[in-house]
Amino acid sequence: MNLLDLFDGFTMRALADLIAAALLLGGLLFMFIGSIGVVRLPDGFHRVHAVSVCATLGLTGMLLGACFHIGSIVLISKAAMTIVFLFVAAPAGSHLLAKAAHDANLPQWGKTLSDELAEDKAAFGIDEWIGTPMQSRSQPAAGAEESPDSPGPKKKNNAA
């Protein structure tokens, strides 16, 4: 079946290959930009952004290129599953890493404008509350404000 009559034999397959090449090139470009960001950005909190660029735009472009090249339904369903998983998992992983870095007092870039999480931690005594296990989080949350240096909630993480 001839989609366009540009010249004889320009079939759907050639068009699909060209679209696949374009999508693949875009994805590869975003992967490269992301890794340049991992190297060049000044701070751990900044570098997390670059990882998200790689995970969402780069891999999505490459997976769509594979879908256009091999058009079978098996690959398309697996690629859709992977894209959905990546779009859910990449922000979650970046958020976990950034939160762990902030809890561990990672030194920030000198030109960082504001750090509202540190203000909240200082104001509400959340710093006591972070390392405690999930079951005992309900009761020492109230007590942490009144007596910040009570030995109760912070035993396990200092031992580790």
Place this chain on the structure above:
Amino acid sequence: MRLLFKTCVLLTVAFLIASTPAPALASGAASVDAASPSPHAPSVAQVETTSTPAEAVAAKILFVVVDTGVVMLVLSFALCLMRVWRGPTLIDRGIATDTISLHVVGLAILLTISLRTLLYFDAVLIFAILGFATTVAFAQFIGRRRAV
């Protein structure tokens, strides 16, 4: 100890670089002429015996892009490896290894496109899940440790 760790990382990644893109490059050059199907590609029965000139040009463009992409991914792999090598803190090393797992996923996608099989596409989802699990474990470790 740290030097030993870094040497192990370098050896592993050098092995990955040496082993992964080699079949993609070899068979990418081999399957440009689509008339002779390569022995690795029987599972997707899309190897056409009659191909128009436009299809041949498009396939050639695609395989040039794939071969360029392998080189590009290995280059950015090396950039991330540089960040693993001289990342000042543990967080930077975790971020760089997360990016490296994404690059391995990209290499598996390129292998799928180049060989035209579905054999290696299962590795894509598995590597994505493994990379996410690694990131979560790393974040848990740093969060327990409370120090970078």
